Amino acid sequence: MQELGGRVAVITGAASGFGREFARLGASQGMKLVLADVDREGLAALERELAGTPCITVLTDVSRAEDIANLAQRTMKEFGAAHLLFNNAGVGSGGLIWESSLADWQWVLGVNLWGVIHGVREFVPLMLAQDCECHIVNTASVAGLLSPPGMGVYNVSKHAVVTLSETLFHDLRLAGSKIGTSVLCPAFVPTGIHQSERNRPDELRNTEPLTASQRMARDATAKAVTSGRVTAAQVAELTFEAIRANRFYVLSHPKILDSVGLRLQDILALRNPSDPFTYKPGVAPRSGA
Numbered sequence: 001m002q003e004l005g006g007r008v009a010v011i012t013g014a015a016s017g018f019g020r021e022f023a024r025l026g027a028s029q030g031m032k033l034v035l036a037d038v039d040r041e042g043l044a045a046l047e048r049e050l051a052g053t054p055c056i057t058v059l060t061d062v063s064r065a066e067d068i069a070n071l072a073q074r075t076m077k078e079f080g081a082a083h084l085l086f087n088n089a090g091v092g093s094g095g096l097i098w099e100s101s102l103a104d105w106q107w108v109l110g111v112n113l114w115g116v117i118h119g120v121r122e123f124v125p126l127m128l129a130q131d132c133e134c135h136i137v138n139t140a141s142v143a144g145l146l147s148p149p150g151m152g153v154y155n156v157s158k159h160a161v162v163t164l165s166e167t168l169f170h171d172l173r174l175a176g177s178k179i180g181t182s183v184l185c186p187a188f189v190p191t192g193i194h195q196s197e198r199n200r201p202d203e204l205r206n207t208e209p210l211t212a213s214q215r216m217a218r219d220a221t222a223k224a225v226t227s228g229r230v231t232a233a234q235v236a237e238l239t240f241e242a243i244r245a246n247r248f249y250v251l252s253h254p255k256i257l258d259s260v261g262l263r264l265q266d267i268l269a270l271r272n273p274s275d276p277f278t279y280k281p282g283v284a285p286r287s288g289a
């Protein structure tokens, strides 16, 4: 999708982090914006910042099918089209996989995976009917290409988003459509992701105190996210370049491909999984073999 000016971009998770940077960049390209999030104040602040840009905000919980249906309806009513969709809203949690509560699984899969499923189910038929150049970006993570320890629920959600996106790419080709697809796989970037609990719905909050592994994962993620050197604005730039080039895989930290390669080599060699966090190219991997 080359021409962005005058086109309509729908962004979930728009109130913070990558979503907010997609909105800023879309506005600078002359796009019309539909900004969706559960964070009412964050949406209002962004709308004020982008005054002058044709823009609506829609309070949306992406885990709810009816909210995404409403988002699509509001988009069509206001702008009559949707050309660029960012299925971006996401939350994180950590700790040993068997210690994750039912509420952890429901919350993280609800936002990270069902949000993307609902987005695809609502917006792809609209885009197909428009029969013009469109593009969908699904935000996964390097956790969708690797299986780092201590972040099992998140890994599951993001692997699912990667395979959903790869399948979407194939299916859209099969259908002869003009819709491009990208999957964004960032590593740690300073955003609000380590404070995801701020927007966790009350009915899915844990009542038990955190376990030791959950506390460790929380602290390690906060440290990794806040010390990330690639910015959310740079990731948004990379993503827009990929949209223009119709490139599928978007990686903010290409060095991570060494670990992705190691995982694939483990599979090809039927070797037990190596720990991607401890892998350094040129040094023998610590494998479970």
Ligand SMILES: NC(=O)c1ccc[n+]([C@@H]2O[C@H](COP(=O)([O-])OP(=O)(O)OC[C@H]3O[C@@H](n4cnc5c(N)ncnc54)[C@H](O)[C@@H]3O)[C@@H](O)[C@H]2O)c1
Residues within 6 Å of the ligand: 012, 013, 014, 015, 016, 017, 018, 019, 036, 037, 038, 039, 042, 060, 061, 062, 063, 088, 089, 090, 091, 092, 111, 112, 139, 140, 141, 142, 185, 186, 187, 188, 189, 190, 191, 192, 193, 194, 195, 196, 199, 225
């Ligand atoms: N920052 C990183 O290091 C990193 C790395 C890899 C992938 N990601 C992914 O990037 C995406 C964006 O996250 P971010 O890093 O910008 O974090 P962020 O917390 O800054 O932004 C996420 C936004 O999603 C919104 N959100 C949460 N639950 C929602 C729901 N149910 N419905 C609608 N919106 C909801 C939040 O209110 C917030 O505005 C997520 O999918 C995340 O998993 C982030």
